[in-house]
Amino acid sequence: MRLKNRKAVKNILTYLGLLLIIIIVDFPFFQMVSVSFKTRAEALGTTTFFPRHISTDNIIRVWMQTDFPRNILNSIIVAVASTVCCIIIAVIAGYALSRFKGKVFSGYAVLLLMLQLFPAILLLIPLFVIFTGLGLVDTLFACVLAYTTTNLAFSIWMIKGFMDSIPFDLEEAGMIDGCTQFMAFLRIIIPISMPGISTVGIFTFINSWGEYTLASILLRSDKNITLTLGLQKFVLQFTADWPALMTASSIATIPTILFLVFAQKYLIRGMSAGAVKG
DSSP: OOOHHHHHHHHHHHHHHHHHHHHHHHHHHHHHHHHHTTTHHHHHHOOOOOOOOOHHHHHHHHHHSHHHHHHHHHHHHHHHHHHHHHHHHHHHHHHHHOOOOHHHHHHHHHHHHHHHHHHHGGEEEHHHHHHHHHOOTTTTHHOOOHHHHHHHHHHHHHHHHHTTTOOOOHHHHHHTTTOOHHHIIIIIIIIHHHHHHHHHHHHHHHHHOOOOOOHHHHHHTTTTTOHHHHHHTBOSOOOOOOOHHHHHHHHHHHHHHHHHHHHHHHHHHHHHTTTTOO
């Protein structure tokens, strides 16, 4: 009985400690949401955490009187398109690296590892020169191409790791039953690899959703900028519209939070499945 009581007390203390850590880590987020419900005078003139009078004027102003909804739509288009393109290419390339052997495939695998060593900041000038020559600057398509290519190396290696854990005997069994290798790939390998594909999709979406540096180089006009650049418009030369900025930032986090809530189980399943090979 005493052991059960000690275990219960230990669990309670553990959960309380974890709750305290979560509150400390997420305190800036809570402060951001709190400021978004304050008036401008209260946000600049008080230091209280909770608003004295909850106001929705900032939400109405950001959503109805600015181009920020358009910026969110641009981010959704870019993030979804980049995720879909990255998944398609990574699945095909990961399968090829997993199933086919030779100098070409080995060299390509080494090249992917080398690409992971270079910081993304080195790609800014070459990408800008290339997209300028192609006439793609200030288009969402340029961001889709850039985000797809920058996420491909990680995505291919992750998909390759999942497919390495799938026995080739399953494909052989499918081909004995009448499938071609391509049909076995579609009907057997892809369904089994869905945890890994989901993990790649989650990481690519999050990276594309919150990316700022490439977008600031490639996008110019207000109608094409994404939400990370849209947030910058609330920062003036000598000051910042803090209530509007906090409101826009809070709105920008909603899609990411919802996406993670629904995709969390696939992320955990994918990471745990990829950790075991056999």
